[in-house]
Amino acid sequence: xxxxxxxxxxxxxxxxxxxxxxxxxxxxxxxxxxxxxxxxxxxxxxxxxxxxxxxxxxxxxxxxxxxxxxxxxxxxxxxxxxxxxxxxxxxxxxxxxxxxxxxxxx
Amino acid sequence: xxxxxxxxxxxxxxxxxxxxxxxxxxxxxxxxxxxxxxxxxxxxxxxxxxxxxxxxxxxxxxxxxxxxxxxxxxxxxxxxxxxxxxxxxxxxxxxxxxxxxxxxxxxxxxxxxxxxxxxxx
Numbered sequence: 538x539x540x541x542x543x544x545x546x547x548x549x550x551x552x553x554x555x556x557x558x559x560x561x562x563x564x565x566x567x568x569x570x571x572x573x574x575x576x577x578x579x580x581x582x583x584x585x586x587x588x589x590x591x592x593x594x595x596x597x598x599x600x601x602x603x604x605x606x607x608x609x610x611x612x613x614x615x616x617x618x619x620x621x622x623x624x625x626x627x628x629x630x631x632x633x634x635x636x637x638x639x640x641x642x643x
Numbered sequence: 644x645x646x647x648x649x650x651x652x653x654x655x656x657x658x659x660x661x662x663x664x665x666x667x668x669x670x671x672x673x674x675x676x677x678x679x680x681x682x683x684x685x686x687x688x689x690x691x692x693x694x695x696x697x698x699x700x701x702x703x704x705x706x707x708x709x710x711x712x713x714x715x716x717x718x719x720x721x722x723x724x725x726x727x728x729x730x731x732x733x734x735x736x737x738x739x740x741x742x743x744x745x746x747x748x749x750x751x752x753x754x755x756x757x758x759x760x761x762x763x764x
Contacts, residue, residue, distance in 0.1 A: 575688075583751055631690075
């Protein structure tokens with residue numbers, strides 16, 4: 538199985554900050570990488586797929602980059618609604634696997 | 644409007660079985676690739692398995708922790724996805740989400756609200 542490792546596990550930031558979350562795959566997954574965020578008690582929401590394609594309706598302050606084994610999610614200017622837990626996920630091959638999550642806190 | 648509504652969760656004892664259902668509406672269910680993802684309390688996301696459309700071959704894949712114990716099926720005439728769970732253990736305690744894979748296979752755009760399964764004696 539492909540293992541996904543996110544860093545950091547938690548992150549404290551302020552409104553207006555630029556933040557970056559990193560995700561590493563245990564083997565090359567080309568660009569088959571998605572990012573989600575999840576607020577407490579809610580289902581996750583797809584933000585980015587194919588490593589860098591912004592899902593429809595997602596604000597442009599979110600961006601993704603990377604290929605192979607190293608990927609990043611960047612939020613250019615944090616808004617209050619962005620404080621949540623973020624997950625990366627590989628869909629290169631089944632079993633699909635998620636990173637352990639990054640909790641973004643104020 | 645796309646809707647995915649899970650049902651069938653509850654409290655169950657170790658070793659017993661449970662079947663979850665996911666009622667789908669607002670999209671062509673018979674063409675949809677569908678996944679189940681679960682989340683244990685306070686933990687991260689874990690992919691359970693998926694079933695692709697009958698038109699595309701109907702293949703079913705599972706994650707290692709559930710392979711041989713869980714069975715995914717679909718009834719396209721009822722627009723319903725199922726997850727039959729057997730030999731449940733406390734490790735299976737989680738919220739189970741039903742997902743329509745979009746915009747491409749392996750991407751999870753549409754999620755249900757989830758149903759909680761608690762395995763405890």
